[in-house]
Structure formats: structure tokens, C-alpha cells
Amino acid sequence: MGRLGCNVDGDLNDQKFSEPMPWIGIYVAAACLACLIAMAADVIHGFRHRKFWFPCKFFSINATSLTLIGVAIKLSVDLNTPMPRRQDQLAKLSSAVFICTVMGNSMPSFGIMENEEICMNIMALAILVITVIVNICMQLATGAIFVFWKEHAAIMFLMLLLLVILSFTALTVPTIKHYLEYKYNKKYELALTECADKTDKTVVCKLRKDLIKYWMMAHTCSPQFVIGRSVTCTASGALCVLSAMILAEAMFRSYFLLGSFEFCIGDSDYKWSTTLVLITQTTAVAVGTIAPAIRWLFAIKFRCPKRGNTSYKDELFKVEMYWIQILLEMKDYPLKSKIFKLHSRRCRRAAHAAKIQFLDLCIALQTSIVVISKVIRFISIFLVSRVLICCDCCIELKKKFKFSNTVSSCSEPASQSHDKLDLSRYVLHLEGEDALVEVMMRNNFDATDHWLEKGKKREPxxxxxxxxxxxxxxxxxxxxxxxxxxxxxxxxxxxxxxxxxxxxxxxxxxxxxxxxxxxxxxxxxxxxxxxxxxxxxxxxxxxxxxxxxxxxxxxxxxxxxxxxxxxxxxxxxxxxxxxxxxxxxxxxxxxxxxxxxxxxxxxxxxxxxxxxxxxxxxxxxxxxxxxxxxxxxxxxxxxxxxxxxxxxxxxxxxxxxxxxxxxxxxxxxxxxxxxxxxxxxxxxxxxxxxxxxxxxxxxxxxxxxxxxxxxxxxxxxxxxxxxxxxxxxxxxxxxxxxxxxxxxxxxxxxxxxxx
Structure with missing residues (x-):
């Protein structure tokens, strides 16, 4: 009988080391399943509450989710375990796509974080993403990943691009919150003035109209909603959809175009658990892509309320001030580190100049990100608006065959809309979002009626x-x-x-x-x-x-x-x-x-x-x-x-x-x-x-x-x-x-x- 870890001849018995690997695969699948459930809960919550920008209520970037993600992507960072079969190689690709899905899905969650929390979570996410990219590059070099190298290269590029977009979007959150808080207080004072002028209504009518105004202000200045409708979130949604399509393309080719790839003969140390991981991660990618995809589509719908409208071309290369305001302010701030105060004036001046150059680089990068995001949105709007024009033509043709009484009955709600309050003054929006005021007001006017009716059903x-x-x-x-x-x-x-x-x-x-x-x-x-x-x-x-x-x-x-x-x-x-x-x-x-x-x-x-x-x-x-x-x-x-x-x-x-x-x-x-x-x-x-x-x-x-x-x-x-x-x-x-x-x-x- 040999010693523990050795055979009878005294040589290393490495077969024992691979015995727990299927259990590790189950652990990875369980972590993926936890993320899947949280993202599915966000999707259900969004549909249930008619929030089609899908706020991150259950799944967001934090210490718990980052730990789960780190476990869920183990196959992507496994450098030396042999992965010869089709499902083994696909599981490595799905792990990389899973990260893209997580970043695209959780972007609005940075709106509800404090500044220090944002900084810590972004740093942790950046370390995780860079680690994955480095490990994938090493596996491509060593041959651990011997197929889907084009797909891996594309996913790594999207992963890095999403990380940069996410980081610089989070950088604007403090500025956006401060600006929206200021506007909310001003609009709140306006609402109070209007409420004081109306004395001929009952208390219920007063409260209802007041709450309609408060709801419009609170909803449109919600940090998650502001980020969810931003141009960078629109772009991240498109990139998230693209990464899911890349995974779908790789799976289609590997299973239906059998001659396109040559896989090795053998078995992975993870054995049957690899298939479980692949199924769980693919499902998580599919579910996690729903929210970013619908945010992307609704942002397109918001930006082209009139079919064929090309007014959005004017702001294509315009970068609003709130994107770079905090970086501009940081340029004037002195370096507060005690280390620099101990050095000579020349060293402090050199450090300050280096800081300014670094911030100028960040401003240029932020400007590029915003412009690229607007280009992605422009391309999306250009393609989708053509589809919407075709839909409008079909609707008009369909109306010609309807009876006149149907047409008249359909026009009744339109006549009733004149009685609605003009809430455009209470829609809080950022620079460059003027075109969204009417759309946001129209889409959220009836939200108070919905919750009032739900409340009436639960009277005490x-x-x-x-x-x-x-x-x-x-x-x-x-x-x-x-x-x-x-x-x-x-x-x-x-x-x-x-x-x-x-x-x-x-x-x-x-x-x-x-x-x-x-x-x-x-x-x-x-x-x-x-x-x-x-x-x-x-x-x-x-x-x-x-x-x-x-x-x-x-x-x-x-x-x-x-x-x-x-x-x-x-x-x-x-x-x-x-x-x-x-x-x-x-x-x-x-x-x-x-x-x-x-x-x-x-x-x-x-x-x-x-x-x-x-x-x-x-x-x-x-x-x-x-x-x-x-x-x-x-x-x-x-x-x-x-x-x-x-x-x-x-x-x-x-x-x-x-x-x-x-x-x-x-x-x-x-x-x-x-x-x-x-x-x-x-x-x-x-x-x-x-x-x-x-x-x-x-x-x-x-x-x-x-x-x-x-x-x-x-x-x-x-x-x-x-x-x-x-x-x-x-x-x-x-x-x-x-x-x-x-x-x-x-x-x-x-x-x-x-x-």
C-alpha cells in the first residue's frame, strides 16, 4: 500500500486528484444557477411592474454576486485541465459570454450605489475581467482552447469594451444624482405652489393629482432609469445581444455543421458535469440577455417616436457636459496624498502635470465611448425605424378594411386624453434628452391609476x-x-x-x-x-x-x-x-x-x-x-x-x-x-x-x-x-x-x- 498520493512504486498518483472534479463542476453549475435565478427575478419584476428598463432589484454588482461570478466562470480560467470534447470547449466559451451578459444586465445597478461602493465594485469587476482575458489568452497560446478562437477573440473584445463602458458610465453617477436632486427640489416647490392654488377639490382628488406629479418626477429621476435609458446602456445592451449571438452561432456550427470543427478524443476531468455547466450557463445567458435587449429596443423606440425621424443625427457627435464634468473638476483638485507633500515643489508640479495628462486621456476616452455608443444607437435606430415604417404601412392598410364603428370606438380614448394633466414640466431629464420628455410622460402617465386600483382591492x-x-x-x-x-x-x-x-x-x-x-x-x-x-x-x-x-x-x-x-x-x-x-x-x-x-x-x-x-x-x-x-x-x-x-x-x-x-x-x-x-x-x-x-x-x-x-x-x-x-x-x-x-x-x- 503506497503513501497517500503515491502508488505502490512511490510515483505520484495523479488520478486521485481528478476524482472531485465532477463535484467542482456541480458547484460551478450551482453558482450559475444562482445568478440565473436572480436575473430571472429581475425580468419577472420588470414585467410585473411594467418597468421595461428592468431595474436591478435582485441581481447587481456587489460582493456576493462577484463571488458567485468568480465561481461560475471557473472553466474559463482553468489553465491545465484537458477539455477535449465539444461541450468542454463550448463551456469555456459560454463562461466568457456569461461575463458579458452579467455586465450588460447589471449596469443600472450602479445608480443605487454610493460613490465608494461604486469605486470598489468597479475595481473588483475590472480585476475579474482582466484575469479572465489573460487566462483565455494563455489557453489560446497553450492549446487548451483549440477551437472557437475567433469567437473567443470577439468575446474578449466585447468584454473589455463593456468593462470600459461600465466604468465610465459609473463615473458619471455622482454628477447625475446631484443634478437630478437639484431639479427634483425645484419641481417639488412648483408642485407645492400649484397644489396650494387649488381649493375647490376634495382631499382625495388633491392627493391623486399631487401624487401623479410626484410619481412623474420620482420615476424620471430614478438613477436606475436614467442609466437604463442612457446611450451607454443602450450600447451595452446591443453588445450583450451580440455576445449572445456569438455563442448561439458557435453552438449552431458545432452541433449542425459537424465538418467545421475537429474535436479531440478523450474525456475531461469534469466528466458529465461539463454538460450541466454548459446547459446552465447557456440558459443564464439567454435569460440574462432579455433585460439588456429590451432596454436596447425601448431606447430605440424612445429615440424614434416618429417613423423616419432623423433629428437624432444632429446630436450624433455631441457629448453632453455631465459625461465629463467630474473629470473636468478633478483636473483642478490638488493631489491630497501625504507622499507628494513631502517632496519638493518640482516633484509636486510634475505629479500634478501627470495627473492632468491622465485626466485628459480619460476625458478623450469618455468622449470616444459616448460617441461610439451614439453611433451604435444611430445604426440601431436606422435599421429599426425602417422596420417600424413597414409596420405602420401594414397597420394603415389594415385600417382601411375596418368598419367605421370600429374606427370611431378606437378614437374615443384619444378624445379622453385631452382631460389628462400636462405633466411635461414634471419630467426630469438630462441634457440631450429633450426628445424623450413627451415619450416618458405618455408612457408613465397611467402608472398611478394602476397602483391606485391595486390599492383599492386591498382596503382595510x-x-x-x-x-x-x-x-x-x-x-x-x-x-x-x-x-x-x-x-x-x-x-x-x-x-x-x-x-x-x-x-x-x-x-x-x-x-x-x-x-x-x-x-x-x-x-x-x-x-x-x-x-x-x-x-x-x-x-x-x-x-x-x-x-x-x-x-x-x-x-x-x-x-x-x-x-x-x-x-x-x-x-x-x-x-x-x-x-x-x-x-x-x-x-x-x-x-x-x-x-x-x-x-x-x-x-x-x-x-x-x-x-x-x-x-x-x-x-x-x-x-x-x-x-x-x-x-x-x-x-x-x-x-x-x-x-x-x-x-x-x-x-x-x-x-x-x-x-x-x-x-x-x-x-x-x-x-x-x-x-x-x-x-x-x-x-x-x-x-x-x-x-x-x-x-x-x-x-x-x-x-x-x-x-x-x-x-x-x-x-x-x-x-x-x-x-x-x-x-x-x-x-x-x-x-x-x-x-x-x-x-x-x-x-x-x-x-x-x-x-
């Missing part, structure tokens, strides 16, 4: 039912707590919207003699309402002062919703004890007081600080004590209330608090559309449109309520509502809507103007 039915029972003026905001309740501390913490709702719901669930269906409806309604309350508190609480209180509400509600427990108190068990509502309220108040004192003794240091910094359980216990004591006072003043009646009264109080919070809906949308980062602004506006669709009925209900005369920023705070009500006459605890008239309101309309 239980919340709507609750708000219909809310009082005029939302007097429950003033009633859930009272100064008559003795305080446990010197300074009470600030109230939030969510914590009183959670505490009141806990009390309602502990009451006896309440129908099961009423409990379920309350939990469902509060669940739906808290979704909006949490989002609004996050947007309106800019300083994050209420972070602990919001956290306390979330922690308590998780226990109530999932286990029907407030901290350690089983609310369901408490409601089945058969005691009166008074005893239940007294027990809850006493339990909360004991819990507060227990936690106070354990957390003395915390209670000496600002109440907003108290632990979540302390805040929850204090809220339960005050609210349960206040409900007990109300119950004692109206002792004839049964458990079901008190439950309904508390439910109305909850609906009043939720309704008062939801009056800040438009202010929250305004903040969300402006404060979000440019990379995520489009998603923010889309979510806002979807939320509007879900809450149309809610906003109509709120319009019928009388509101206090508070400023917009005051309406965001529940304590401001309560402070105003302390200055008014105290409301009696009654379900009559007439009590809402005691509120002094400056208008019957909702204070939802965007400030």
Missing part, C-alpha cells in the same frame, strides 16, 4: 368599519386620559398615537360579557390601523424622541395580538372570571401600578432621566395605570354601563384616536415623497400611491369630521390635540355625534394642505 375593511363609528371631532383623543388620575411620577412621559390605542385595546379585550366576533373585529381593525400609525409616527417624529414609546407599543401589541397577554396578564383568562367591569379595571390598574413600582425599584437610574428614556415595560405600565384608572372613573360616573356597552365605548375611543392620527395622511405623504433618498424615492412614491388607493374611503370619512383649529405641525402630535381640548369645555362621555359641535373648527374640511 375592519379599520373603515371602525372609523365610520368615530365621533365628529374625534373627542376620544381627549377622553382616554384625565388629569383627575393621580400620577405615579413627577413628570409624565409624552404621549404617542400607538401606545394609547394598544392600551385601550388591551383593556377592551379584558372586559367580560363581550361577543367573540366583536373582539376579533377590534383586533383586526387595530392591526390595520397600527400599520398606518407606525408609518406616520416614523415620518412625523423627525427627531426620533418617541422611539422608546413607539417600541413599547410594538412590544405590548405583539403580546396582545398573538397571545392575548398584556405583559404577564392573560386578558382572555381575565375576561372569563365572571367579575364586573369595575373589578376588571381595578385589577388592571393595580397590576399596572405594582408592575411600575417593581420596575421603578429595579430601574431607579432610568426613572431619574427624561421619561422618554424609560424602559419599554415602564412606559407600558404607566400607560395602563393611567388609562385604566380614567376608564374606571368614567365607568363609575355611568355605572349602568354593561361590559358590552363599555367595550363599544372604548372601541369608539380607539377609532377616534386612529382617525385623528390619519388626518396627517397628506402631510406624511408630502414628507415621504421629499425626504426619501433619490435611490429609493420612486418606490416611496409608488407605496404612497398604493396607500392612497387603500385609504380613499378612509379619507372620505375623515372629510365629514370637524377638526380642531390646529396648525399642520400641531396635528401630528396627540398632546397638541389634548392641550387644545383642555382649554375647551369637557365633553360628556356619550355616543351622540352632536357633542362634536363643541369643538371650534375653522372649517368643515380637513387640514391637509402640504407645507
Amino acid at each position: 375593511k375592519f379599520l373603515i368599519k371602525m372609523l365610520e363609528n368615530s365621533s365628529k371631532g374625534f373627542r376620544g383623543v381627549a377622553e382616554f386620559d384625565s388629569d383627575q388620575v393621580p400620577s405615579l411620577v413627577c413628570e409624565e412621559p409624552t404621549n404617542s398615537w400607538a401606545l394609547p390605542v394598544v392600551t385601550l385595546t388591551s383593556i377592551a379585550l379584558a372586559l367580560p360579557d363581550v361577543k367573540l366576533c366583536s373582539r376579533k373585529d377590534l383586533i383586526c381593525g387595530v392591526n390595520e390601523g397600527l400599520l398606518y400609525v407606525k408609518k406616520m409616527e416614523k415620518l412625523l417624529d423627525k427627531s426620533a424622541k418617541l422611539a422608546n414609546i413607539k417600541k413599547a407599543a410594538e412590544v405590548i401589541w405583539t403580546g396582545v395580538d398573538l397571545y392575548h397577554k398584556w405583559l404577564d396578564v392573560d386578558l382572555h383568562k381575565l375576561s372569563l372570571q365572571g367579575t364586573s367591569p369595575k373589578e376588571i379595571l381595578e385589577e388592571l390598574a393595580e397590576t399596572a401600578k405594582n408592575k411600575f413600582l417593581e420596575l421603578k425599584n429595579d430601574k431607579k437610574a432610568c426613572l431619574k432621566e427624561n421619561p422618554l428614556k424609560w424602559p419599554t415595560k415602564v412606559l407600558a405600565a404607566n400607560s395602563m395605570y393611567r388609562i385604566s384608572c380614567n376608564i374606571l372613573l368614567i365607568y363609575e360616573s355611568r355605572s349602568h354601563l354593561a361590559g358590552e356597552q363599555l367595550f363599544e365605548a372604548i372601541s369608539d375611543m380607539i377609532s377616534d384616536i386612529l382617525g385623528a392620527c390619519l388626518t396627517n395622511f397628506q402631510q406624511a405623504i408630502s414628507i415621504k415623497c421629499l425626504s426619501s433618498a433619490i435611490e429609493t424615492r420612486e418606490d416611496s412614491v409608488r407605496h404612497a400611491v398604493f396607500a392612497l388607493g387603500r385609504t380613499i374611503k378612509i379619507l372620505k370619512i375623515l372629510e365629514r369630521k370637524a377638526l380642531p383649529s390646529l396648525e399642520t405641525h400641531q396635528m401630528a402630535s396627540i398632546d397638541e390635540w389634548r392641550l387644545l381640548n383642555k382649554q375647551k369645555k369637557t365633553w360628556p362621555f356619550t355616543t351622540s355625534s352632536a357633542v362634536g359641535d363643541t369643538l371650534s373648527s375653522s372649517s368643515n374640511d380637513i387640514y391637509l394642505a402640504i407645507d
Whole structure:
């Protein structure tokens, strides 16, 4: 028996080294499959959301994807493993094409990266691509790749060209973002001015028109969309399609023109796994080419809206300033390296001159890339426009054989288009994109209607039912707590919207003699309402002062919703004890007081600080004590209330608090559309449109309520509502809507103007 790695004669036993190679092939195929799934998910996401420029949501250039790509292209960089068969040589070619597909597919993803992240990812990608090119050249020289050398040469050229295009396109991203952010703020101010002038519409109509404008601005300034419609992305799409065609040509010739190639006899160390890798990579190339190809075709369609239009010839050799602006600015920057500061003035001057020469070379290269990309686009438009002209002729001939009633019915939508808003002022575009304004406006006008309809299908039915029972003026905001309740501390913490709702719901669930269906409806309604309350508190609480209180509400509600427990108190068990509502309220108040004192003794240091910094359980216990004591006072003043009646009264109080919070809906949308980062602004506006669709009925209900005369920023705070009500006459605890008239309101309309 020989030593490990040697045979009985002591010679090297290299046969053992090749045994795990099929498993390595499976590993390579698995990495390709992961990339395939991510690129397919992007394609499905683009079609589903009607984004035919296909943003990179699941597959982009980052540390994870680069690691997967490095594994997936192992066959291209394998220098010494024999690959004699047809599928072996094709697998090497498909690995090289796979890189081209990845670069063409993921170009828009650089729009959502930070500057440092862009730099690191480009450097990592460049190292990977250069390594592959060097390895392929070595294999061509050694004979490891003995067929498809022309295809490999063409793919290496395309690979290098795509890398240069990708690198210099990423270089313009900071300039584009800065310019679009500036234009968005200007257009946003214009939208606010126009919104303030329209006072004869309902809140829903105002919000809908506002969101249409915000959507047009957010969509057209989305960094991924801007890069996706750029001339370099158009060119990369064409090059990506060309690389896929080269692979298809090589596979066709090798399988159907058998005399064109002579393959060797033998077997690869990868054995059957090579075929698996080839199938997976070919499928990945086919799927990954869909997005770049459609971006290329849609860019062509955008640039030739009129068949036979040749106006794009005028800008063929024009390079817009944003392509080279950052390079021009870098020429004036001094070298900041400490190494150069230690040398003499002559050395520093020479280094600065070398930097300027290098940047001049980069500017010339960037100019060449833009011009070449425009030439590729020009050739594409020239060929495709002829095809479109033929299609138009066929359509015109087909129309001649149609009946007149069909023609008239087809013309009806055109007449309705006159009623649409003129959104051309809200289309954000770069220099040289003037011809795209009308096309982008026409193609994205109905996007808000699409998301509104989707939102309407998912209305919060239980919340709507609750708000219909809310009082005029939302007097429950003033009633859930009272100064008559003795305080446990010197300074009470600030109230939030969510914590009183959670505490009141806990009390309602502990009451006896309440129908099961009423409990379920309350939990469902509060669940739906808290979704909006949490989002609004996050947007309106800019300083994050209420972070602990919001956290306390979330922690308590998780226990109530999932286990029907407030901290350690089983609310369901408490409601089945058969005691009166008074005893239940007294027990809850006493339990909360004991819990507060227990936690106070354990957390003395915390209670000496600002109440907003108290632990979540302390805040929850204090809220339960005050609210349960206040409900007990109300119950004692109206002792004839049964458990079901008190439950309904508390439910109305909850609906009043939720309704008062939801009056800040438009202010929250305004903040969300402006404060979000440019990379995520489009998603923010889309979510806002979807939320509007879900809450149309809610906003109509709120319009019928009388509101206090508070400023917009005051309406965001529940304590401001309560402070105003302390200055008014105290409301009696009654379900009559007439009590809402005691509120002094400056208008019957909702204070939802965007400030």
C-alpha cells in the first residue's frame, strides 16, 4: 500500500486528484444557477411592474454576486485541465459570454450605489475581467482552447469594451444624482405652489393629482432609469445581444455543421458535469440577455417616436457636459496624498502635470465611448425605424378594411386624453434628452391609476368599519386620559398615537360579557390601523424622541395580538372570571401600578432621566395605570354601563384616536415623497400611491369630521390635540355625534394642505 498520493512504486498518483472534479463542476453549475435565478427575478419584476428598463432589484454588482461570478466562470480560467470534447470547449466559451451578459444586465445597478461602493465594485469587476482575458489568452497560446478562437477573440473584445463602458458610465453617477436632486427640489416647490392654488377639490382628488406629479418626477429621476435609458446602456445592451449571438452561432456550427470543427478524443476531468455547466450557463445567458435587449429596443423606440425621424443625427457627435464634468473638476483638485507633500515643489508640479495628462486621456476616452455608443444607437435606430415604417404601412392598410364603428370606438380614448394633466414640466431629464420628455410622460402617465386600483382591492375593511363609528371631532383623543388620575411620577412621559390605542385595546379585550366576533373585529381593525400609525409616527417624529414609546407599543401589541397577554396578564383568562367591569379595571390598574413600582425599584437610574428614556415595560405600565384608572372613573360616573356597552365605548375611543392620527395622511405623504433618498424615492412614491388607493374611503370619512383649529405641525402630535381640548369645555362621555359641535373648527374640511 503506497503513501497517500503515491502508488505502490512511490510515483505520484495523479488520478486521485481528478476524482472531485465532477463535484467542482456541480458547484460551478450551482453558482450559475444562482445568478440565473436572480436575473430571472429581475425580468419577472420588470414585467410585473411594467418597468421595461428592468431595474436591478435582485441581481447587481456587489460582493456576493462577484463571488458567485468568480465561481461560475471557473472553466474559463482553468489553465491545465484537458477539455477535449465539444461541450468542454463550448463551456469555456459560454463562461466568457456569461461575463458579458452579467455586465450588460447589471449596469443600472450602479445608480443605487454610493460613490465608494461604486469605486470598489468597479475595481473588483475590472480585476475579474482582466484575469479572465489573460487566462483565455494563455489557453489560446497553450492549446487548451483549440477551437472557437475567433469567437473567443470577439468575446474578449466585447468584454473589455463593456468593462470600459461600465466604468465610465459609473463615473458619471455622482454628477447625475446631484443634478437630478437639484431639479427634483425645484419641481417639488412648483408642485407645492400649484397644489396650494387649488381649493375647490376634495382631499382625495388633491392627493391623486399631487401624487401623479410626484410619481412623474420620482420615476424620471430614478438613477436606475436614467442609466437604463442612457446611450451607454443602450450600447451595452446591443453588445450583450451580440455576445449572445456569438455563442448561439458557435453552438449552431458545432452541433449542425459537424465538418467545421475537429474535436479531440478523450474525456475531461469534469466528466458529465461539463454538460450541466454548459446547459446552465447557456440558459443564464439567454435569460440574462432579455433585460439588456429590451432596454436596447425601448431606447430605440424612445429615440424614434416618429417613423423616419432623423433629428437624432444632429446630436450624433455631441457629448453632453455631465459625461465629463467630474473629470473636468478633478483636473483642478490638488493631489491630497501625504507622499507628494513631502517632496519638493518640482516633484509636486510634475505629479500634478501627470495627473492632468491622465485626466485628459480619460476625458478623450469618455468622449470616444459616448460617441461610439451614439453611433451604435444611430445604426440601431436606422435599421429599426425602417422596420417600424413597414409596420405602420401594414397597420394603415389594415385600417382601411375596418368598419367605421370600429374606427370611431378606437378614437374615443384619444378624445379622453385631452382631460389628462400636462405633466411635461414634471419630467426630469438630462441634457440631450429633450426628445424623450413627451415619450416618458405618455408612457408613465397611467402608472398611478394602476397602483391606485391595486390599492383599492386591498382596503382595510375592519379599520373603515371602525372609523365610520368615530365621533365628529374625534373627542376620544381627549377622553382616554384625565388629569383627575393621580400620577405615579413627577413628570409624565409624552404621549404617542400607538401606545394609547394598544392600551385601550388591551383593556377592551379584558372586559367580560363581550361577543367573540366583536373582539376579533377590534383586533383586526387595530392591526390595520397600527400599520398606518407606525408609518406616520416614523415620518412625523423627525427627531426620533418617541422611539422608546413607539417600541413599547410594538412590544405590548405583539403580546396582545398573538397571545392575548398584556405583559404577564392573560386578558382572555381575565375576561372569563365572571367579575364586573369595575373589578376588571381595578385589577388592571393595580397590576399596572405594582408592575411600575417593581420596575421603578429595579430601574431607579432610568426613572431619574427624561421619561422618554424609560424602559419599554415602564412606559407600558404607566400607560395602563393611567388609562385604566380614567376608564374606571368614567365607568363609575355611568355605572349602568354593561361590559358590552363599555367595550363599544372604548372601541369608539380607539377609532377616534386612529382617525385623528390619519388626518396627517397628506402631510406624511408630502414628507415621504421629499425626504426619501433619490435611490429609493420612486418606490416611496409608488407605496404612497398604493396607500392612497387603500385609504380613499378612509379619507372620505375623515372629510365629514370637524377638526380642531390646529396648525399642520400641531396635528401630528396627540398632546397638541389634548392641550387644545383642555382649554375647551369637557365633553360628556356619550355616543351622540352632536357633542362634536363643541369643538371650534375653522372649517368643515380637513387640514391637509402640504407645507
